[in-house]
Amino acid sequence: MTEPLFCSVELAARIERAEEQFIAAGTEAAIQRDPGRAFVSPIAGGFACFAEDGAPFNKVVGLGFGGVPDETALDEIESAYAARGSAVQVELAHMADPEVGVLLTGRGYRLVAFENVLGMQLSSVRATPPPDGIDVRQCGEDELEAWLDVVVTGFAYPDDQGTPTHEDFPREIVERAERDLVAAGARTYLARRDGVVAGGGGMRITDGVAQLVGAATVPEHRRRGVQTALLATRLADAAAAGCDIAVVTTAPGSKSQQNVQRQGFHFPYTRAVLVKVPE
Incomplete structure (x- = not known):
């Protein structure tokens, strides 16, 4: 029997940092194919990534553990995705700063799904x-x-x-x-x-x-x-x-x-x- 895992905010932040680094590194590989279109942009402790049309890396990851993004930064990120004909997808941990969720829903983001993070x-x-x-x-x-x-x-x-x-x-x-x-x-x-x-x-x-x-x-x-x-x-x-x-x-x-x-x-x-x- 494994020891039950208690997830503190600090542990969630650590896991999210690993996730954002992984997605950003995968997108960097895509940038080598198309440096004019693919991008990795830092935002409030996370990254906004775009690899190619329809790719699973096209998302914003790691928000909520490095401050709340300001409106100007979000304007720039949303414009970058729009220029590529892509929706903006944010994956937001429920242990992140709740102000981030308030900000995003206030800007017209809608909830479409959940995904579970499990640990051992x-x-x-x-x-x-x-x-x-x-x-x-x-x-x-x-x-x-x-x-x-x-x-x-x-x-x-x-x-x-x-x-x-x-x-x-x-x-x-x-x-x-x-x-x-x-x-x-x-x-x-x-x-x-x-x-x-x-x-x-x-x-x-x-x-x-x-x-x-x-x-x-x-x-x-x-x-x-x-x-x-x-x-x-x-x-x-x-x-x-x-x-x-x-x-x-x-x-x-x-x-x-x-x-x-x-x-x-x-x-x-x-x-x-x-x-x-x-x-």
Whole structure:
């Protein structure tokens, strides 16, 4: 049994800093492809990011722990997104300064979704063997394409448990985003079941926080322990690397949330997803 995780404002701020650095680093990789269109702009302790049309990195992250943004800064950010024909999406932790939410809703942002951030203390994590027939290993460079294929394919067929997503990304956009996450420092893991590639996942470490990302299993291998094995391997590697906490973001009520809670993750906080569509 893992020790219950109490999430203070300080811990939430630490997790959000890791998240904003991850999204910004992934967007920096996109800037290398299109420096005239992609951008990363600091705002009130967070970042406003835009990678390309329809990309999952197109959002404002990390607000609410470094002061309240002023109206002029928001005007500039909103103009930058509008110039690219994009809505402004802000992911705001419920433990952030509540004045930020008041400011955004006053400017016409509307609530469209929630996402749950779950965490686990790693002090008691021990390596556990995977189920029979399942092998999980960190990828070599020659396995990147296999990892991309299984992760992108898995995302194309989401489980229908939990709240429906408000986003839908084309396969080529997801693939480029995953490549950018690898460029941003994410470790990649492949799971094989009876010798066949069945699933994949990623992990990025920032200041002792292990972010577990990019987890997906192709439909024909689901409900066979693939994700449990991927989770256990990454947690053991995170603990061995000196991390004290692991975090994962899920849709509320999803199979992913159920899986990680079964493995000892706790529910520190929620992010509200607020969107403003350009006029």
